Amino acid sequence: xxxxxxxxxxxxxxxxxxxxxxxxxxxxxxxxxxxxxxxxxxxxxxxxxxxxxxxxxxxxxxxxxxxxxxxxxxxxxxxxxxxxxxxxxxxxxxxxxxxxxxxxxxxxxxxxxxxxxxxxxxxxxxxxxxxxxxxxxxxxxxxxxxxxxxxxxxxxxxxxxxxxxxxxxxxxxxxxxxxxxxxxxxxxxxxxxxxxxxxxxxxxxxxxxxxxxxxxxxxxxxxxxxxxxxxxxxxxxxxxxxxxxxxxxxxxxxxxxxxxxxxxxxxxxxxxxxxxxxxxxxxxxxxxxxxxxxxxxxxxxxxxxxxxxxxxxxxxxxxxxxxxxxxxxxxxxxxxxxxxxxxxxxxxxxxxxxxxxxxxxxxxxxxxxxxxxxxxxxxxxxxxxxxxxxxxxxxxxxxxxxxxxxxxxxxxxxxxxxxxxxxxxxxxxxxxxxxxxxxxxxxxxxxxxxx
Amino acid sequence: xxxxxxxxxxxxxxxxxxxxxxxxxxxxxxxxxxxxxxxxxxxxxxxxxxxxxxxxxxxxxxxxxx
Numbered sequence: 077x078x079x080x081x082x083x084x085x086x087x088x089x090x091x092x093x094x095x096x097x098x099x100x101x102x103x104x105x106x107x108x109x110x111x112x113x114x115x116x117x118x119x120x121x122x123x124x125x126x127x128x129x130x131x132x133x134x135x136x137x138x139x140x141x142x143x144x145x146x147x148x149x150x151x152x153x154x155x156x157x158x159x160x161x162x163x164x165x166x167x168x169x170x171x172x173x174x175x176x177x178x179x180x181x182x183x184x185x186x187x188x189x190x191x192x193x194x195x196x197x198x199x200x201x202x203x204x205x206x207x208x209x210x211x212x213x214x215x216x217x218x219x220x221x222x223x224x225x226x227x228x229x230x231x232x233x234x235x236x237x238x239x240x241x242x243x244x245x246x247x248x249x250x251x252x253x254x255x256x257x258x259x260x261x262x263x264x265x266x267x268x269x270x271x272x273x274x275x276x277x278x279x280x281x282x283x284x285x286x287x288x289x290x291x292x293x294x295x296x297x298x299x300x301x302x303x304x305x306x307x308x309x310x311x312x313x314x315x316x317x318x319x320x321x322x323x324x325x326x327x328x329x330x331x332x333x334x335x336x337x338x339x340x341x342x343x344x345x346x347x348x349x350x351x352x353x354x355x356x357x358x359x360x361x362x363x364x365x366x367x368x369x370x371x372x373x374x375x376x377x378x379x380x381x382x383x384x385x386x387x388x389x390x391x392x393x394x395x396x397x398x399x400x401x402x403x404x405x406x407x408x409x410x411x412x413x414x415x416x417x418x419x420x421x422x423x424x425x426x427x428x429x430x431x432x433x434x435x436x437x438x439x440x441x442x443x444x445x446x447x448x449x450x451x452x453x454x455x456x457x458x459x460x461x462x463x464x465x466x467x468x469x470x471x472x473x474x475x476x477x478x479x480x481x482x483x484x485x486x487x488x489x490x491x492x493x494x495x496x497x498x499x500x501x502x503x504x505x506x507x508x509x510x511x512x513x514x515x516x517x518x519x520x521x522x523x524x525x526x527x
Numbered sequence: 528x529x530x531x532x533x534x535x536x537x538x539x540x541x542x543x544x545x546x547x548x549x550x551x552x553x554x555x556x557x558x559x560x561x562x563x564x565x566x567x568x569x570x571x572x573x574x575x576x577x578x579x580x581x582x583x584x585x586x587x588x589x590x591x592x593x
Contacts, residue, residue, distance in 0.1 A: 096579035362572035
């Protein structure tokens with residue numbers, strides 16, 4: 077059931093007593109035990125607490141109490157969420173022995189309150205600094221669509237777990253694209269909320285002014301439902317025809333033909349030929365890079381002074397380089413951020429929804445070192461965030477939705493809107509899914525065979 | 528070529544890697560290439576931010592809005 081059933085179907089079956097939550101939890105735990113080694117999605121399986129929580133859901137149903145809209149839905153949480161009683165590892169070996177969290181992160185609490193059952197924590201780049209989920213301590217997470225390819229990062233474990241059908245729902249975090257990139261490469265749905273729309277309390281920080289948290293799911297309706305639960309808002313169906321444009325300029329540069337063709341097809345289906353320029357997006361990406369390195373470096377400086385050699389070397393290199401960045405440059409990047417947000421706000425006065433590719437290419441091979449950026453070989457992993465980083469700096473809500481591919485690897489598209497217009501965004505996504513333009517890409521059937 | 532005078536220097540000219548001073552300890556020499564490579568990527572992005580001129584772009588923004 078968990079492989080393909082929707083969150084709503086699962087919850088309805090549990091709420092009606094047709095299916096026991098404990099049976100679902102057991103099935104999910106057995107499935108993870110049998111198949112996780114293929115993708116390396118989970119870092120920790122919480123068998124005891126999951127079974128206990130599932131029994132509690134069943135007890136409520138037996139006593140005529142509604143367990144909530146996510147009754148019995150198994151979910152995973154990225155390794156940077158506080159889970160009461162466990163150290164918040166954040167993908168770092170040095171934190172395995174850290175003091176256990178006293179309480180769950182706010183959004184974990186919200187999902188549990190809605191009846192969902194936490195079954196484990198998922199793999200990530202160390203301290204969320206990467207787009208690959210290649211972790212020297214916890215291993216590389218592999219893409220369910222092709223095990224020789226990247227799942228994306230830094231929330232790669234959460235995305236791969238949902239794409240592989242191990243769980244129907246997971247939580248990730250998005251600082252520079254860490255939900256949208258893996259959602260795109262794994263062929264599922266994810267959303268980076270507007271700044272402050274969903275609480276980050278109880279998550280291990282990376283870059284305070286850019287950090288957001290959000291879900292991975294397998295349909296537009298589920299994305300909206302979980303977004304509502306996490307943000308504590310109830311969105312109405314939007315009846316206003318949105319003003320839509322495709323982002324040009326930076327977002328059309330460096331895209332592979334298949335990715336740009338997918339975007340063409342979506343625009344053709346919508347019957348929209350408006351093209352908008354988000355000015356200075358290239359500089360926005362650079363500013364986001366500098367702010368990330370400087371803030372991340374500052375956050376880790378004290379720890380690096382005593383434990384530098386315990387870091388993932390690639391992450392340590394970035395943090396050290398960031399910690400030495402001249403303050404004047406950091407301040408200019410921050411000043412640019414304010415400027416850019418105003419420019420984006422002006423653009424969103426003209427348009428309701430802006431559409432762009434999520435990544436310039438489909439999932440790269442794990443051993444692929446470079447890709448072409450402006451005709452020059454550049455690091456492949458670092459450039460997966462080419463199109464997501466400027467939108468992070470803008471602080472606006474952006475969903476990554478899977479284009480309906482009939483063959484080949486998944487392609488993700490970003491749908492951005494202004495804060496407060498999320499209802500319009502979700503309405504459009506549901507319509508495009510209904511029309512068959514957007515659709516979760518299922519991995520090859522052979523990957524569902526227990527390994 | 529002579530280095531630029533201090534007053535002519537841009538912030539990127541002040542970007543120097545001194546890991547030993549920063550950490551108060553020396554890292555093994557095999558760590559150096561990785562840090563330099565990360566710093567080079569940051570220099571690339573820093574130059575773009577540094578080259579950005581708020582005044583001229585603000586005027587363009589006003590023109591856009593008009």
